[in-house]
Amino acid sequence: MIRNGDGHGIGAARLAGLLGDVRAGRGPAYRTLAAAVRVLVDDGRLPSGTRLPAERALAAELALSRVTVTHAYRDLRSAGWADARQGSGTWVRLPDGPLRPDGAWVPAPVRGGVIDLTHAAPPAPQAMSALLRRAMERLDAELAGHGYGPDGLPALRERVAARFTARGLPTDPDQIVVTSGALHAIGTALGELAGPGDRVLVENPTYPAVLDLIDDVRALPVPVALDREPVQTALPRAARQTAARVAYLMADFQNPTGVLLDDDARARLMLRLARQGVVAIVDETFVDLDLRDGGIAAPTAPGPRPCAAYAPRDDDVVTVGGISKIAWGGLRLGWMRTAREPAARMRRRLARAQISPPILEQLIGVEVLDALDDLRAERIGPLRAQRDRLVAEVGAEFPDWRVQVPDGGLMLWYDLRTEMSTALSAVAPRHGLSLAPGPRFGPGRAFEDRLRLPFTHPEPVLAEAVRRLRRAVDDVGAGPVPEARADLVV
Amino acid sequence: MIRNGDGHGIGAARLAGLLGDVRAGRGPAYRTLAAAVRVLVDDGRLPSGTRLPAERALAAELALSRVTVTHAYRDLRSAGWADARQGSGTWVRLPDGPLRPDGAWVPAPVRGGVIDLTHAAPPAPQAMSALLRRAMERLDAELAGHGYGPDGLPALRERVAARFTARGLPTDPDQIVVTSGALHAIGTALGELAGPGDRVLVENPTYPAVLDLIDDVRALPVPVALDREPVQTALPRAARQTAARVAYLMADFQNPTGVLLDDDARARLMLRLARQGVVAIVDETFVDLDLRDGGIAAPTAPGPRPCAAYAPRDDDVVTVGGISKIAWGGLRLGWMRTAREPAARMRRRLARAQISPPILEQLIGVEVLDALDDLRAERIGPLRAQRDRLVAEVGAEFPDWRVQVPDGGLMLWYDLRTEMSTALSAVAPRHGLSLAPGPRFGPGRAFEDRLRLPFTHPEPVLAEAVRRLRRAVDDVGAGPVPEARADLVV
Numbered sequence: 008m009i010r011n012g013d014g015h016g017i018g019a020a021r022l023a024g025l026l027g028d029v030r031a032g033r034g035p036a037y038r039t040l041a042a043a044v045r046v047l048v049d050d051g052r053l054p055s056g057t058r059l060p061a062e063r064a065l066a067a068e069l070a071l072s073r074v075t076v077t078h079a080y081r082d083l084r085s086a087g088w089a090d091a092r093q094g095s096g097t098w099v100r101l102p103d104g105p106l107r108p109d110g111a112w113v114p115a116p117v118r119g120g121v122i123d124l125t126h127a128a129p130p131a132p133q134a135m136s137a138l139l140r141r142a143m144e145r146l147d148a149e150l151a152g153h154g155y156g157p158d159g160l161p162a163l164r165e166r167v168a169a170r171f172t173a174r175g176l177p178t179d180p181d182q183i184v185v186t187s188g189a190l191h192a193i194g195t196a197l198g199e200l201a202g203p204g205d206r207v208l209v210e211n212p213t214y215p216a217v218l219d220l221i222d223d224v225r226a227l228p229v230p231v232a233l234d235r236e237p238v239q240t241a242l243p244r245a246a247r248q249t250a251a252r253v254a255y256l257m258a259d260f261q262n263p264t265g266v267l268l269d270d271d272a273r274a275r276l277m278l279r280l281a282r283q284g285v286v287a288i289v290d291e292t293f294v295d296l297d298l299r300d301g302g303i304a305a306p307t308a309p310g311p312r313p314c315a316a317y318a319p320r321d322d323d324v325v326t327v328g329g330i331s332k333i334a335w336g337g338l339r340l341g342w343m344r345t346a347r348e349p350a351a352r353m354r355r356r357l358a359r360a361q362i363s364p365p366i367l368e369q370l371i372g373v374e375v376l377d378a379l380d381d382l383r384a385e386r387i388g389p390l391r392a393q394r395d396r397l398v399a400e401v402g403a404e405f406p407d408w409r410v411q412v413p414d415g416g417l418m419l420w421y422d423l424r425t426e427m428s429t430a431l432s433a434v435a436p437r438h439g440l441s442l443a444p445g446p447r448f449g450p451g452r453a454f455e456d457r458l459r460l461p462f463t464h465p466e467p468v469l470a471e472a473v474r475r476l477r478r479a480v481d482d483v484g485a486g487p488v489p490e491a492r493a494d495l496v497v
Numbered sequence: 498m499i500r501n502g503d504g505h506g507i508g509a510a511r512l513a514g515l516l517g518d519v520r521a522g523r524g525p526a527y528r529t530l531a532a533a534v535r536v537l538v539d540d541g542r543l544p545s546g547t548r549l550p551a552e553r554a555l556a557a558e559l560a561l562s563r564v565t566v567t568h569a570y571r572d573l574r575s576a577g578w579a580d581a582r583q584g585s586g587t588w589v590r591l592p593d594g595p596l597r598p599d600g601a602w603v604p605a606p607v608r609g610g611v612i613d614l615t616h617a618a619p620p621a622p623q624a625m626s627a628l629l630r631r632a633m634e635r636l637d638a639e640l641a642g643h644g645y646g647p648d649g650l651p652a653l654r655e656r657v658a659a660r661f662t663a664r665g666l667p668t669d670p671d672q673i674v675v676t677s678g679a680l681h682a683i684g685t686a687l688g689e690l691a692g693p694g695d696r697v698l699v700e701n702p703t704y705p706a707v708l709d710l711i712d713d714v715r716a717l718p719v720p721v722a723l724d725r726e727p728v729q730t731a732l733p734r735a736a737r738q739t740a741a742r743v744a745y746l747m748a749d750f751q752n753p754t755g756v757l758l759d760d761d762a763r764a765r766l767m768l769r770l771a772r773q774g775v776v777a778i779v780d781e782t783f784v785d786l787d788l789r790d791g792g793i794a795a796p797t798a799p800g801p802r803p804c805a806a807y808a809p810r811d812d813d814v815v816t817v818g819g820i821s822k823i824a825w826g827g828l829r830l831g832w833m834r835t836a837r838e839p840a841a842r843m844r845r846r847l848a849r850a851q852i853s854p855p856i857l858e859q860l861i862g863v864e865v866l867d868a869l870d871d872l873r874a875e876r877i878g879p880l881r882a883q884r885d886r887l888v889a890e891v892g893a894e895f896p897d898w899r900v901q902v903p904d905g906g907l908m909l910w911y912d913l914r915t916e917m918s919t920a921l922s923a924v925a926p927r928h929g930l931s932l933a934p935g936p937r938f939g940p941g942r943a944f945e946d947r948l949r950l951p952f953t954h955p956e957p958v959l960a961e962a963v964r965r966l967r968r969a970v971d972d973v974g975a976g977p978v979p980e981a982r983a984d985l986v987v
């Protein structure tokens with residue numbers, strides 16, 4: 008097993024870059040520094056087992072006194088986030104004992120009054136309860152068999168295929184692979200398509216969990232900036248320059264920017280990528296969360312066709328979807344669509360690893376897809392109101408922040424106009440708030456001036472979250488010092 | 498995507514070794530050859546994309562005419578199991594289109610009237626239905642949250658820990674990692690402990706799915722024969738000889754041999770492996786299926802303590818378990834137990850890949866563990882009767898076959914006294930039977946004279962299975978030709 012001392016060290020300059028400006032925090036600098044290191048360990052940017060730089064070197068990089076760094080390291084050790092060996096240095100680690108409620112990037116339950124703004128995941132709609140019971144009744148018919156079904160429940164694959172077909176992309180059930188959620192589908196596709204040293208194009212910013220998955224197959228993410236030219240030219244250009252063979256992208260309310268590509272952009276993008284020999288992994292996680300006019304009882308004109316409809320061949324694209332956002336995050340069920348032969352191969356790969364998703368979960372998937380219109384109708388109204396409320400609250404509190412309000416999805420991507428996102432995330436738990444730092448949404452050090460805010464909570468919770476955000480921002484020194492801190496939750 | 502021609506070729510001698518004696522089959526030799534190749538492709542020993550040897554070379558190795566091989570290759574192509582390119586050869590592939598009901602090693606549902614003897618998986622006990630409904634009621638309380646719980650449901654980890662503690666292995670819930678089944682736990686542990694080129698000791702024979710998982714992390718399985726010396730000396734000796742750092746083993750009714758290690762053997766094995774610096778992955782999949790006297794209403798003396806109870810330190814062992822065998826294979830829920838720090842690391846690894854098993858599945862796990870005595874009581878009696886019935890039926894039909902009748906588990910490991918297992922599996926579907934060939938249970942070419950027969954079906958089905966087995970054996974030429982073949986199912 009890996010023990011302390013096995014890991015690599017990190018240089019003082021590199022760590023300072025990851026930490027951002029820790030002098031900006033309110034309260035003792037050593038505590039802000041320790042909190043910022045914990046965030047990095049917790050979200051994986053500083054892997055457990057990494058040796059920290061010498062205190063003197065880090066102090067110089069951060070323009071802090073050496074005593075401050077010494078105190079911060081001692082603080083980390085006493086709280087279980089680091090170990091030291093006499094004369095050989097200090098290693099960060101994940102703490103033993105009770106699990107941490109604070110700051111984890113991988114989703115953690117809401118605990119103890121902390122408002123969780125790291126996850127874009129609403130509670131289950133009312134309609135779920137009846138739907139779950141219908142799935143349970145269907146399960147009774149399955150209990151007489153051995154229960155193994157590595158190819159995925161035929162009824163589920165049929166419904167997923169029918170839905171693609173209805174959206175303008177003719178699909179056979181044999182093209183569908185059932186997975187334990189969309190994230191699992193992306194990881195499986197990456198495992199099939201990319202290996203050590205391969206380059207994988209990603210939009211920058213992108214969905215951070217995918218950066219971890221790219222790292223897991225030892226491939227290299229190639230971040231493609233989206234603010235200078237449109238994705239349909241930027242991605243193919245990057246493919247040409249880097250000889251990448253795989254791209255990961257979201258065309259429907261991109262995470263975190265909320266951008267929706269129109270049909271024309273999709274057609275150009277898919278043709279150009281295919282011409283470069285790039286297989287696109289297109290993540291449709293938010294496709295059902297179109298919040299535009301008309302409401303859902305009277306659905307608006309259908310959205311753009313799936314990207315794969317514009318690709319020359321079925322195996323140019325792996326289209327990924329799931330039910331977590333439209334139904335509930337506690338369900339772990341997703342799928343892939345590609346050509347028949349790679350689909351069969353990926354079904355087999357999944358069967359080797361874990362046989363299949365649970366049958367009950369797949370039966371719930373069938374019910375969710377049958378009830379899609381109802382679920383959407385229940386979701387859309389509140390989400391739209393919450394989005395608008397969050398925009399209004401943030402606008403009133405932080406008039407200089409900028410945002411492009413998206414037509415769908417679950418989140419707003421704010422430009423804070425000042426670099427403080429990691430520090431803000433580090434102090435936020437003191438104010439009863441959990442935030443995902445902007446740099447987490449890209450593989451580099453960009454986005455210190457960005458913050459993703461999901462609008463998945465009820466309006467009063469969002470209003471309270473913005474009040475806490477105000478206090479957190481003040482705490483990192485960007486505004487006046489708050490007078491009352493009675494609501495501190497750590 | 499991988500296309501034909503990307504894969505490697507297989508030499509004629511190597512393929513002939515994998516095929517066994519295909520001349521023994523009844524009916525045209527080309528058909529037997531094609532069926533045997535399909536079995537190899539289907540169970541992954543001949544990966545999709547592998548180029549087949551030149552017809553002339555294979556014909557020479559198999560002592561068949563070249564025309565026979567030509568016909569077999571044509572048969573494979575026309576059935577979608579191979580492609581050819583003019584002048585460059587023939588590549589095997591998984592067929593497109595409807596999924597194959599026949600011969601898949603990865604579990605496939607029972608279809609048509611085929612009796613499935615490839616899986617050791619009984620139907621769900623009656624008690625499951627009420628238990629599932631209780632879990633559903635508990636779920637209602639969770640629906641208000643976002644549903645993500647990457648660390649595993651605390652109530653489930655507490656119960657798993659309590660059960661280890663009750664069996665003589667004090668365990669804290671923080672030492673438990675919740676997974677999507679025992680297989681998923683083994684794969685995760687291997688991913689953490691072994692990398693490319695590392696040697697992993699396995700008992701020979703062993704659970705075949707684990708060989709695939711070892712291959713997936715590009716490690717090398719080191720098969721350790723169990724028929725010459727006991728496992729507690731054989732595994733440590735192999736560790737010394739190969740510098741292996743990981744071993745995979747089953748101490749409770751081993752798959753496929755059914756062997757149960759006593760306390761003394763466990764103590765010696767664990768101490769010796771720890772001294773060699775080997776981490777043991779101990780698979781407890783069958784631990785609850787002790788079929789010995791006394792019945793379950795009056796449980797017998799408790800079985801041996803878990804292996805980990807004998808290891809010097811908690812991180813010397815990863816203990817793996819799950820609910821598929823005692824409850825139902827359609828449930829995909831398992832766990833690992835190890836030291837706190839590696840457990841935290843593995844929870845994080847799993848969260849990266851798929852966040853968590855579904856909450857509902859974890860709630861079902863809680864109910865299963867609370868109802869363990871009831872489930873065991875319902876399972877044990879029928880299993881014992883089925884085991885004895887299968888032994889009697891096989892004994893009457895094949896008096897020269899040998900078996901060590903196990904005290905628990907779900908299967909019998911027969912010595913057929915003649916090398917025909919792959920050929921037998923190839924012809925079995927013609928007789929309405931699906932079999933796993935003996936060589937699948939080891940990484941080499943051994944066990945052509947072995948057959949694993951699970952006793953998970955009701956007694957009349959087992960009796961009928963043995964009648965069909967008779968006809969299949971006759972079909973590979975080991976006995977007289979059957980007169981009637983009206984029950985053919987392909």
